[in-house]
Amino acid sequence: MNSGKIPCAFLGTCAADFHLLKITDCADRFDLNARRASCMLIGESLLIDCGMHAIDSMRIAKADISKITDIFLTHTHADHFNRENVEKIAENKKFPVRLWCRQDAIIPPIDNVETVNMKEGEYYSVCEGINAMSVYANHDEDSFPQHILFNVNGKKLLYATDGAWLLSRACKHLKNKLIDYYIIDATCGDYVGDYRFAAHNSIPMIRLMLPSLKANGIIGDETKIILTHIAPSLHKPHEQICRVTKADGMTVAYDGMTFEL
Ligand SMILES: [Zn+2]
Numbered sequence: 001m002n003s004g005k006i007p008c009a010f011l012g013t014c015a016a017d018f019h020l021l022k023i024t025d026c027a028d029r030f031d032l033n034a035r036r037a038s039c040m041l042i043g044e045s046l047l048i049d050c051g052m053h054a055i056d057s058m059r060i061a062k063a064d065i066s067k068i069t070d071i072f073l074t075h076t077h078a079d080h081f082n083r084e085n086v087e088k089i090a091e092n093k094k095f096p097v098r099l100w101c102r103q104d105a106i107i108p109p110i111d112n113v114e115t116v117n118m119k120e121g122e123y124y125s126v127c128e129g130i131n132a133m134s135v136y137a138n139h140d141e142d143s144f145p146q147h148i149l150f151n152v153n154g155k156k157l158l159y160a161t162d163g164a165w166l167l168s169r170a171c172k173h174l175k176n177k178l179i180d181y182y183i184i185d186a187t188c189g190d191y192v193g194d195y196r197f198a199a200h201n202s203i204p205m206i207r208l209m210l211p212s213l214k215a216n217g218i219i220g221d222e223t224k225i226i227l228t229h230i231a232p233s234l235h236k237p238h239e240q241i242c243r244v245t246k247a248d249g250m251t252v253a254y255d256g257m258t259f260e261l
């Protein structure tokens with residue numbers, strides 16, 4: 001994987017409040033306002049999170065399940081980790097699928113799945129041209145939350161959901177990394193006072209964070225800030241979120257959105 005651009009795709013961008021009826025109406029397509037559980041594909045073989053919609057989203061995106069070799073788990077909440085879907089991805093493979101988790105995560109054994117517990121702050125070679133590093137995230141501790149920094153052909157992508165703010169230990173590991181793509185938890189909309197502030201971000205929280213991330217060299221002027229894990233019940237419709245956040249230099253992810261690394 002060291003030559004040419006690597007395609008990346010958001011297969012889901014929703015928080016856990018997805019609208020079942022709307023999703024059923026969009027059984028064979030992605031819709032800006034019928035988001036599925038947060039999930040992302042890097043290249044053809046790396047999946048970030050595998051919640052209840054992962055297989056469905058891969059079908060819609062015409063992604064080939066048989067090519068998935070590695071699943072990175074941000075944490076074990078049901079919208080990010082669905083055991084049956086991991087089993088489906090792992091079955092009939094010649095080699096075990098690697099399930100990359102936080103260093104202390106306890107995952108009951110799954111057939112043909114090899115769990116890799118990532119030590120915080122260490123780089124792991126995933127495949128040619130791609131490595132990954134785990135940092136602890138500020139989210140429900142029982143779900144073993146981590147953010148994952150990917151280095152793909154020299155480009156850095158931080159997948160930072162779920163989790164509010166940034167823990168000081170994570171800040172230490174990410175300092176001066178000048179991330180190219182900062183994909184961030186934006187569960188709550190453009191208002192203040194939400195009780196979830198210790199587990200999820202709102203748009204005003206992200207606005208506050210950006211200058212501090214810059215002051216630490218974690219992001220730079222060229223960094224793309226991409227909002228994901230968007231709760232439809234706490235946000236305006238997609239086009240309106242885009243309008244509001246454009247002035248802040250943020251991009252709002254949507255199901256089916258693609259870019260290259
Ligand atoms: Zn979630």
Ligand SMILES: [Zn+2]
Nearest residue numbers: 075077139162
């Ligand atoms: Zn969660």
